[in-house]
Amino acid sequence: MVDGMIRHRIRLPHSDSDARAQDEAYFYIQEDGDEQQLRFHDYDEIYRREGLYEQLFYERLQCASPAKVASILASAVTQAGEECSTLRVLDLGAGNGIMGEELRRYGVARLVGSDIIPEAYDALVRDRPGIYDAYLVGDFANPTDEMVEELGHWSLDCLTTVAALGFGDIPPAAFVNAFNMIDAGGWVAFNIRDTFLDHRETADLNRTIRELVFTDYLEIHHLERYRHRLSIDGEPIFYYAIAGKKTADVPSDMFEAP
Ligand SMILES: C[S@@+](CC[C@H](N)C(=O)[O-])C[C@H]1O[C@@H](n2cnc3c(N)ncnc32)[C@H](O)[C@@H]1O
Structure with missing residues (x-):
């Protein structure tokens, strides 16, 4: 706040x-x-x-997710014997910078934000100017050559996405493209509704994240169920916070619908 x-x-x-x-x-x-x-x-x-x-x-609605995801990322990095101060982060679905503000507390080296709507960038400049080193407005499902080139200059080795996966927000293709833009050996931290582990949940995003978690592209270091926020009724909505290390790029055809 x-x-x-x-x-x-x-x-x-x-x-x-x-x-x-x-x-x-x-x-x-x-x-x-x-x-x-x-x-x-x-x-x-x-x-x-x-x-x-x-x-x-x-x-x-007491959303706790940016603080939670930033803290599990920091603790996973530290427990792996690495330093948060070397991380070069892409924050996808960055909005007006609340996650960026949390990541800054851990002293990350570089922080690039991105969102699909220009109003998010305008709000960032108004509410938290200077939190990100750069901020791209664009669609990772169909990144332009300029986006890819600009992101390449930042040598990113960490991807965060908070409160932006699922429910009509970031689609699987956008998440996988962002995942593939960070270096192998880099860190990935995000949150997702707790139902994603339920195999009856057939939404593309849930399948994509399940596959990432259960295949060799992401080595899980931390998986924690926690209260994301309250519903309108005051009931808890639970999510998983996940932090891991990317081992390799995901092939572009791997997550196409069956
Ligand atoms: C609930 S907000 C979360 C913002 C911020 N991460 C936070 O935790 O406060 C979801 C954000 O995802 C963005 N978003 C939705 N679809 C997106 C997409 N395809 N690519 C990038 N951002 C997207 C929205 O514009 C919005 O800013």
Whole structure:
């Protein structure tokens, strides 16, 4: 939470039956005498209002994920006898920089953020200027030559993705492309809904992450179930935080749908 951020008049629906699935959840915001409904995934509208993202997800719904994922990454790196101060990190789905702020606490060497919407970059510049050494707005599912070239200059050896996998956010192809842009032997840390381990969950992303976890492309150093945040009803939503070492690039055809 950034001290002194603007406060908004927000209201949550009465129950999750009202709010539906995680990717369809919504809330109300009162502005200038009017009340309008915004979905949790209307990131452009949320980022445009200073402090709204923090007030909704971090204060009201007590999201703990950036701090959790940064801390398991740091402890895995340290236990492997390596130093966080040498990490050159790509933070995918960086939003307005909350994960970047957590990673800075561990003194990482370089920090490059990326998000698919320009409103995230605008909010970053407004809320946490200077947190990232560079910030790319683009789509990792179809990276442009300029993105690939720019990222190549940073010699990245760590990928983080927090609260951005699944539920219509970062698709498997984008995550795998980002995974393949960091060096073999580099670190990967992310979080994902706890249902991803359930084999009845056939969503492409869940299958991709299961395969990564259970094949030789990622050596798992830390896997922990924890409370990601509260639901609208005040019930805990559990995720896994995962940190590991990349062993090799994932072949581009490996995760295509059967
Ligand atoms: C819930 S926010 C998480 C932001 C930040 N990581 C945090 O923990 O506060 C999800 C972010 O993922 C971004 N996002 C969604 N789809 C994406 C994609 N295909 N590529 C990159 N970012 C994406 C959204 O724009 C949004 O900023």
